Amino acid sequence: MDNKFKEIVLENSDTIVQKWLDEIDAAKNGNYSVSISDELFESTNREFVNIIFSSIKDQGETKNLKEFAEKLINLGWQVSYITDGLQVFRRVTIDFILSQSDQIDTKYISELLQSVDGWVEPVIRQFVNEYSGNWENIVSLQRVALQELSAPLIPVIDNITVMPLIGTIDTERAKLIMEELLEGVIKHNSEVVLIDITGVPVVDTMVAHHIIQAAEAVRLIGATCILVGIRPEIAQTIVNLGIDLGKFPTKSSLRKGFIKALEITGRRIVDSGKKDDAMEELIDSLGGE
Amino acid sequence: MTMDLQSCVTIEKEWDIVKARQLGREVAQKAGFGTVDQARIATAISELARNIYLYTDGGKLCFEIIDNVEQKGISMLSVDNGPGIEDISQVMEDGYSTSGGLGAGLPGVKRLVDQFDIQSEKGKGTEIRAVKWVR
Numbered sequence: 001m002d003n004k005f006k007e008i009v010l011e012n013s014d015t016i017v018q019k020w021l022d023e024i025d026a027a028k029n030g031n032y033s034v035s036i037s038d039e040l041f042e043s044t045n046r047e048f049v050n051i052i053f054s055s056i057k058d059q060g061e062t063k064n065l066k067e068f069a070e071k072l073i074n075l076g077w078q079v080s081y082i083t084d085g086l087q088v089f090r091r092v093t094i095d096f097i098l099s100q101s102d103q104i105d106t107k108y109i110s111e112l113l114q115s116v117d118g119w120v121e122p123v124i125r126q127f128v129n130e131y132s133g134n135w136e137n138i139v140s141l142q143r144v145a146l147q148e149l150s151a152p153l154i155p156v157i158d159n160i161t162v163m164p165l166i167g168t169i170d171t172e173r174a175k176l177i178m179e180e181l182l183e184g185v186i187k188h189n190s191e192v193v194l195i196d197i198t199g200v201p202v203v204d205t206m207v208a209h210h211i212i213q214a215a216e217a218v219r220l221i222g223a224t225c226i227l228v229g230i231r232p233e234i235a236q237t238i239v240n241l242g243i244d245l246g247k248f249p250t251k252s253s254l255r256k257g258f259i260k261a262l263e264i265t266g267r268r269i270v271d272s273g274k275k276d277d278a279m280e281e282l283i284d285s286l287g288g289e
Numbered sequence: 290m291t292m293d294l295q296s297c298v299t300i301e302k303e304w305d306i307v308k309a310r311q312l313g314r315e316v317a318q319k320a321g322f323g324t325v326d327q328a329r330i331a332t333a334i335s336e337l338a339r340n341i342y343l344y345t346d347g348g349k350l351c352f353e354i355i356d357n358v359e360q361k362g363i364s365m366l367s368v369d370n371g372p373g374i375e376d377i378s379q380v381m382e383d384g385y386s387t388s389g390g391l392g393a394g395l396p397g398v399k400r401l402v403d404q405f406d407i408q409s410e411k412g413k414g415t416e417i418r419a420v421k422w423v424r
Contacts, residue, residue: 170303202310202328204335205391212391233328240329241336241397242383 002115006056008097017049019092024085036077044072045085052089056119065123069130082127090120151177153184159191160261162254164229166199174210181214185223192261193218196254198229208243215248224264226250228257297351298338300369306338309350313365316352320363321423330363330421333401336394337367337417343388345371348414355420362403362422367415374409381407 009016024045051068072081093116098104150173154162161184165177185193195211197203203211215225227250230238238245251257262268296316298309313334317327334350341348348369355362374380381399386392395417399405404420 168307170307202331202335204332204339205393205397206335206339208393209391233325236325237328237332237401240400241332242393242400243391243397 001111002118005097005112005115006119008100009093010053010057012096012100013053016092016096017053019096020049020085020089021045023088023092027084027088044077048082048085049089052086052120052123055123065126066130069127073131073134079128079131082131083124086120086124086127090116147176151180153180153188155184155188155190156258159189159265160194160258161185161188161190161192162194162196162258164196164199164254167201169200169207169210171206174207174214177210178214178217182217182221185218185221190223191265192224192226194226194228194254194257194261196229196257197227197234198231198254200234203234203238205241205243208238208241208245212245212247219248224248224261226257226260228252228254295351295353297349299347299349300338300341301347303342306335306342309338310334313350313352313363316354317363317421320354320356320361322363322421326421326423329401330365333398333419333421334365336398337365337419340394341367341369341371345369345414360422362420365402365419365421367417367419369416370414373411373413374407374415375411377407377409 021042025041028041047068051064055065069082094112097112097116098109101108150167152164154164156162163177163181163184169177181193181195184190195214197211200207211227215227218225225248227245227248230250230252249257249260251260259269296312298305298312300306300309310331314327314331317330322330334352338350341350348367348371351366351368353364353366355364379385380395382392383396384392386394395407398417398419402419402421404418406418407415408417409415
């Protein structure tokens with residue numbers, strides 16, 4: 001029976017394709033593709049319907065389908081284009097076959113529905129898998145990217161290292177911060193580590209607790225931790241919460257913290273005076289012309 | 290007294306804490322709080338939400354703007370079906386923690402807001418209502 005239906009569909013593919021295209025075109029206006037040009041929409045529809053037919057013909061032909069899915073994903077088309085399109089195809093095909101049949105009973109209809117579902121479902125499944133695989137891929141890539149960004153450690157000059165923190169700190173990230181911090185202190189032979197929390201939106205007891213623990217751990221391996229970038233509103237909430245950050249130095253800005261770090265490591269910034277000379281020479285030379 | 294529609298966040302995962310904080314900050318902004326008070330409100334929400342996340346199987350945080358004739362403010366309601374708190378005076382003490390934390394959460398929240406009510410029944414859950422007024 002299935003083969004007979006298949007025959008009808010393949011023999012009359014032109015009529016079915018035309019009906020399908022008409023329906024899809026009508027659905028376009030009320031739906032997704034507002035920003036898609038008519039030509040692109042038409043050529044994509046043609047390609048789509050060809051893929052559906054070749055999939056019915058060869059059963060489980062996947063290469064073209066994969067390529068087509070990739071193209072749609074790159075174009076940013078929604079998966080609903082695919083699911084709607086296949087739904088329309090199912091309806092149009094069933095309508096057409098019924099209109100071609102002389103005797104119709106319930107058995108016939110049930111077999112017809114089963115056959116058409118059997119053609120359409122693998123295609124839907126494959127498209128949805130392609131799409132969701134793509135999303136999962138993006139999510140996992142972003143997770144890796146985020147993790148790389150989440151606890152950066154920058155050795156600024158000998159013995160001084162900075163860790164700028166931006167964004168929310170959750171338990172997982174707090175763990176990562178601690179690990180990176182301790183590893184970095186040993187690797188870069190740092191005497192002072194500056195933790196910059198300018199970009200941390202909320203410092204609650206959990207975040208404070210993790211920072212205190214990190215600072216304590218840094219102290220245990222023989223370095224000093226300076227907490228910098230404490231904004232005024234954060235300072236007030238820390239006081240309200242009753243958190244004691246008195247065990248290690250804190251500064252309002254990275255700049256002040258850095259000067260303090262130089263002090264701790266027995267250095268200071270000295271003006272070499274060279275820049276002024278160069279400037280004067282420049283002004284002199286300009287005046288001479 | 291007129292009240293806006295309540296907006297709630299269900300707390301189940303750790304990232305729901307961030308969601309609650311963002312929503313609360315939005316409501317606080319709408320109510321007309323300055324940056325310092327917004328930070329206080331966000332921090333209080335963070336503590337309340339984290340308590341739900343750490344100690345219960347789930348609960349929710351609801352925010353609404355209170356706007357009566359004399360004053361305007363934000364109400365934060367934390368409701369959970371957790372184990373309840375046996376000794377409330379103990380958890381309101383600074384430095385008491387069962388999870389190895391700083392133990393500054395609830396007493397801290399109380400200091401961050403203007404009104405703080407806590408009700409808890411063992412085995413049934415805890416309900417905390419915190420209100421902060423716009424100054």
